[in-house]
Amino acid sequence: MLVHPTAEPLGPGVTRGRIRAEILLVLGLSLGASAVYSVVQILDLLTRSTPLSSQTAELNTSQSSREIFDFVYQVLENGFDLVPVVLVGFLLWKTASPHLVRLGVGGRRIPRDALWGAALALSIGIPGLALYFAGRAIGITVDVVPTNLAAHWWTVPVLLFSALRSGVTEEVIVVAYLYARLRDLGWGNWAILLSAALLRGTYHLYQGFGAFVGNGVMGLVFGWLYMRYGRILPLVIAHFLMDAAVFVGYPWAAAAFPSLFGAHH
Numbered sequence: 594m595l596v597h598p599t600a601e602p603l604g605p606g607v608t609r610g611r612i613r614a615e616i617l618l619v620l621g622l623s624l625g626a627s628a629v630y631s632v633v634q635i636l637d638l639l640t641r642s643t644p645l646s647s648q649t650a651e652l653n654t655s656q657s658s659r660e661i662f663d664f665v666y667q668v669l670e671n672g673f674d675l676v677p678v679v680l681v682g683f684l685l686w687k688t689a690s691p692h693l694v695r696l697g698v699g700g701r702r703i704p705r706d707a708l709w710g711a712a713l714a715l716s717i718g719i720p721g722l723a724l725y726f727a728g729r730a731i732g733i734t735v736d737v738v739p740t741n742l743a744a745h746w747w748t749v750p751v752l753l754f755s756a757l758r759s760g761v762t763e764e765v766i767v768v769a770y771l772y773a774r775l776r777d778l779g780w781g782n783w784a785i786l787l788s789a790a791l792l793r794g795t796y797h798l799y800q801g802f803g804a805f806v807g808n809g810v811m812g813l814v815f816g817w818l819y820m821r822y823g824r825i826l827p828l829v830i831a832h833f834l835m836d837a838a839v840f841v842g843y844p845w846a847a848a849a850f851p852s853l854f855g856a857h858h
Contacts, residue, residue: 609779619681619770620766623677624796631795631798634798638801645733646735646801648735649735649738650736650737652738653755663743667755672758675758684770696770702824714831724806725807733801733803737800739843740844755836756837760829761833764815767792768816769819771789772789772816786820789816791812792812793811794812
């Protein structure tokens with residue numbers, strides 16, 4: 594039985610129109626904008642003479658040839674990307690403890706959440722990698738380069754910060770926040786689940802159609818688990834672990850298995 598998220602009575606002066614506007618503003622400042630850019634980017638890639646499988650999408654790119662400024666830019670970019678997360682926490686903050694219960698945060702279950710997150714990372718991450726390589730093989734996924742950062746003392750911490758930012762931003766906004774607000778609008782479980790999964794897949798479209806499908810399926814699984822158990826931390830931990838493994842492990846994997854990661858690596 595799915596029990597989360599639960600709707601709450603609208604407060605004084607709060608209308609469904611106002612909630613819709615709030616959702617659009619939050620998404621416009623975060624992953625909704627990413628989805629729009631991603632759609633434009635995939636159209637750009639598809640209309641080029643180069644096949645999709647021969648094109649590249651780079652993540653965690655260098656921002657400056659000067660090490661100290663590259664470091665500062667990396668920290669600022671990831672830090673400011675977390676501001677919309679703080680915003681949704683502010684919007685759904687409750688005066689009574691647990692204050693962030695509507696975002697699936699509350700209670701002292703961190704060890705259990707961590708174990709569930711690790712198990713979920715393995716169960717989703719390994720099939721996800723298989724789907725990526727399958728997409729590369731049939732030509733519907735671009736060559737994703739998780740990082741092109743040079744090796745500095747701060748490279749691994751910055752990549753871990755980037756993985757954390759990705760996990761927190763996506764799970765808190767696309768799952769916890771969006772599910773709560775769509776429930777306030779009277780949406781049913783399946784409508785919420787499918788629309789959020791579609792959004793997740795869409796803002797990954799710049800990586801190709803394999804990433805769209807894979808992330809959409811991940812959204813369905815994560816969304817179902819959230820609706821069933823009402824805990825966001827396991828999803829954040831799972832997402833962080835998957836991204837951290839890819840970001841940090843990529844240079845080693847590309848060097849060890851060059852045939853899998855394209856001839857240009």
